[in-house]
Amino acid sequence: MNAGRGILAVAGFPLRRLLAPQRVILAALGAAFPAGVMLAVRRIAGDLDRDFAVVLLYALVPEALCMLGLLVTMCPAVADELERGTWQHVSVRPGGRRSLLLGTFLAAVTWTAAVALFALALALLAAGLPGSGRLAAVFAALIVVSCVGRAALFSLPAVIVPKRALVASVAAAFVVEYLAGFLPAVVNQLTVSLRLRSLLVRWMGWERALPAELQLLIDTQPTWVHIMAVVALASVMLFAAGVILARRQFPPAEEA
């Protein structure tokens, strides 16, 4: 109960910053981008093929937009507090470092998911696809899974190399999510991207229609296995980040 209150209290710090007018305008522009792409494609190609539109929407929202949103919100978890001089005040509280990590995680997931859901609504309107209600439900679930998994992934660079977290997170995204995630080997089981692709294929009912070579890029396990895998991955990464953060020491000269 107390820990929950502390996490919510810390989540309020980055959320307030994210609600600044400039940030809101930037987020709105980012949210409009997938809809803009949909409109442009429709303008060029006429009515969109449903499957193509779904794949495009997947690449734009749960992948690109969520990834970008989380890079902006999760990476500065520690660096921002060090720069603003709030790190020492938060971390000197009992459970303060844990609250900082989980509070920032909560804020990053909430903010990015909200922007992505708004983007999804705009993009579906722009695409003008039949059965948009079901698509909205599928993509809303994918957005949540993507945000939880990737925010946890980015928490590690944020605590290991706070001042280089953005660069390290981009590298982690490419190496873990887009290199290891596409390898047809056991290692891809440890990535969020495999789970997201597999959930999309399952929820869209594409399993049988998928060509054999693309079957290698998905996992046909039931939905609950994928969800539990992302929850487990996120828990392990957040736990590791918490342990690292609890041991971090920043000499006074390093904080400037």
Added chain:
Amino acid sequence: MIEADGLTKHFRAADGTVVKAVDGVSFAVSAGEMVGLLGANGVGKTTTMRLLATLLKPTAGTARIDGCDITTDPLGVRRRLGYLSATTGVPDRLTPREVLVSFGRLYGLEPAALAERVPHLLHVLGLEACAGRPCGRLSTGQRQRVSLGRALVHDPPALVLDEPTSGLDIVGARDLLDLLERLRGEGRSILVSTHRLHEIERRCDRFLIIDAGRIVAAGSREEMAAAPGGLEGAFFAAVEPGAAR
């Protein structure tokens, strides 16, 4: 009570050399006592305070805050210590009331306790008039008071204050030091660091002079005042023993 016992902290510099930021520092601050930790910039004041606040782990030695050891019971220390740094570090978009409530929640204070404690602190700190204004729009002095309120929100018996008057004008500094005297009167142990000797020479009960990570002189206010040149003379005699003044 604040007790340091052989407190030592070494850092490894980028070129591999070992920097002795704090080197075997020992002292005690009793309940109801305000002690000034004096030293130039970069001599180990902030590192000493961060060791006491459990932000850094000592290389050797230890310290106790109200009986809790910083190495074996850091959580106990954090519950009993109010820490204020030279940088106010208050979130710009939060109001003083929100800052105190947020940090009170971090200490696990119940809503009922916060509802009582926060208005009391706003009153004591003279922040009632600006309690609803974002901290980014407050003066440096008001922000420092918010920062002090944040250190006091859980009613700690010990305070470690790193250059609390940094950035304050003469009136702001006086008001803040008046407040610290009142807190001392409530029986709290207060360790306050500064390099602005004139501000605290009549405020503290005792002084510790630190140089190159070591306590090079210590004495009561009366002893320091009796030294040639007063506190300033005692300070320079301690940190520049070869220099004739």
